[in-house]
Amino acid sequence: MAYADKIREAYRKELADIRTAGLFKEERFIHSPQAAEITVEFPSGAPQQAVINLCANNYLGLSSHPEVIRAAHEGLDSRGYGMSSVRFICGTQEIHKELERKLANFLRLDDAILYAACFDANGGVFEPFILTDQDVIIADRLVHASLVDGIRLSKALQESYKHNDMKHLERKLEEFQDKRIRLIVTDGVFSMDGDVAPLDVICALAEKYDAMVLLDDSHATGFMGRTGRGTHEMRGVLGKIDLITTTLGKGLGGASGGCVSGRAELVELCRQRARPYLFSNAIPPVVVAAANKVLELVSSTTERRDKLERNTLYWRKALTEAGLDIKAGESPIVPVMLYNAKLSQDVARDLYKEGIYVVGFFFPVVPKGAARIRTQLSASHETAHLDKAAAAFKKVGEKYGILGLKKDQIIAKFGA
Numbered sequence: 001m002a003y004a005d006k007i008r009e010a011y012r013k014e015l016a017d018i019r020t021a022g023l024f025k026e027e028r029f030i031h032s033p034q035a036a037e038i039t040v041e042f043p044s045g046a047p048q049q050a051v052i053n054l055c056a057n058n059y060l061g062l063s064s065h066p067e068v069i070r071a072a073h074e075g076l077d078s079r080g081y082g083m084s085s086v087r088f089i090c091g092t093q094e095i096h097k098e099l100e101r102k103l104a105n106f107l108r109l110d111d112a113i114l115y116a117a118c119f120d121a122n123g124g125v126f127e128p129f130i131l132t133d134q135d136v137i138i139a140d141r142l143v144h145a146s147l148v149d150g151i152r153l154s155k156a157l158q159e160s161y162k163h164n165d166m167k168h169l170e171r172k173l174e175e176f177q178d179k180r181i182r183l184i185v186t187d188g189v190f191s192m193d194g195d196v197a198p199l200d201v202i203c204a205l206a207e208k209y210d211a212m213v214l215l216d217d218s219h220a221t222g223f224m225g226r227t228g229r230g231t232h233e234m235r236g237v238l239g240k241i242d243l244i245t246t247t248l249g250k251g252l253g254g255a256s257g258g259c260v261s262g263r264a265e266l267v268e269l270c271r272q273r274a275r276p277y278l279f280s281n282a283i284p285p286v287v288v289a290a291a292n293k294v295l296e297l298v299s300s301t302t303e304r305r306d307k308l309e310r311n312t313l314y315w316r317k318a319l320t321e322a323g324l325d326i327k328a329g330e331s332p333i334v335p336v337m338l339y340n341a342k343l344s345q346d347v348a349r350d351l352y353k354e355g356i357y358v359v360g361f362f363f364p365v366v367p368k369g370a371a372r373i374r375t376q377l378s379a380s381h382e383t384a385h386l387d388k389a390a391a392a393f394k395k396v397g398e399k400y401g402i403l404g405l406k407k408d409q410i411i412a413k414f415g416a
Contacts, residue, residue: 061380075289091282118258188231194333222251323403369416
């Protein structure tokens with residue numbers, strides 16, 4: 001057997017082992033616009049059906065909003081399909097600058113710079129100004145994978161603190177007072193657990209120990225805080241964050257694109273040095289035009305943000321009363337903890353049969369022994385959707401005998 005064939009056979013065996021363990025991730029095909037109800041097809045043969053969608057990042061329900069779609073059509077007609085260039089050559093239209101101004105104003109920061117995705121923004125945000133081993137990046141241990149990758153590309157010393165543990169963060173800041181730059185890195189809302197960073201304490205520590213703060217607020221922009229500006233508004237630290245990265249692919253329309261917003265000098269350094277910005281095509285005009293409309297909508301009223309908050313409280317109460325083990329929190333990310341990877345797959349499959357679309361999360365997306373179904377609320381959900389979904393969770397939970405059980409009991413029954 002040729003060497004290439006041997007390698008391919010080894011990979012086939014690895015994939016077969018993943019399937020045998022019940023851990024194979026299967027993409028589903030959606031045959032409808034993104035909404036509270038969608039039509040889904042499983043490639044493995046499960047019948048196509050209409051289901052309630054509880055696993056999208058469509059927090060404000062704007063992915064298919066008629067005004068957003070109209071703005072996208074107008075952008076396509078007036079500005080074309082694609083820029084065919086990076087920004088600094090011939091890839092910048094005036095609508096790109098308009099969107100950057102709107103984002104910076106909404107986030108209450110000096111300036112903003114657009115990227116093809118927030119993954120690119122996080123991948124390129126450290127290198128431009130964290131330049132030597134005389135600098136240190138101190139990150140929460142549960143920050144998003146894109147931040148982890150970006151930090152790895154930096155030449156700075158790379159440290160971490162225990163998740164949301166402010167005493168541990170303070171010890172780290174004390175330890176590295178000899179460094180030229182100290183940068184604290186955190187998510188605002190942590191995407192797998194749905195908990196919120198204590199930004200008020202983080203900013204107080206940054207001030208005490210002369211550190212900067214970088215916040216990834218992708219799962220908060222548009223809906224967390226009194227006017228939806230994000231977790232920095234929620235925690236009362238507007239204007240105290242040095243850099244915020246966020247996305248257009250979740251609450252702000254759900255398409256694609258990300259940004260870095262922050263102090264003017266830091267954003268300008270990104271324009272000059274950030275490789276994902278300098279070497280990636282500009283965001284297509286159709287997306288920019290729609291995102292401009294989204295910023296107008298979320299700036300003019302908190303109606304959708306307020307409905308999302310009500311839905312979140314209603315859903316958390318319903319799952320708790322049903323006897324499911326959920327992560328406590330304030331965000332519309334509500335994980336149902338199952339701890340066993342195969343169990344998360346089985347429960348998700350049975351919920352689909354009940355007309356509820358969710359996905360099981362397990363290693364390496366979350367740590368081993370922390371498998372879950374991550375439910376996500378939207379302003380497009382109505383109470384009837386949530387009632388039906390809660391009844392389905394209760395029915396499937398009864399089938400597996402997990403209602404009323406906590407972590408140790410579930411692990412004892414199914415394994416970790």
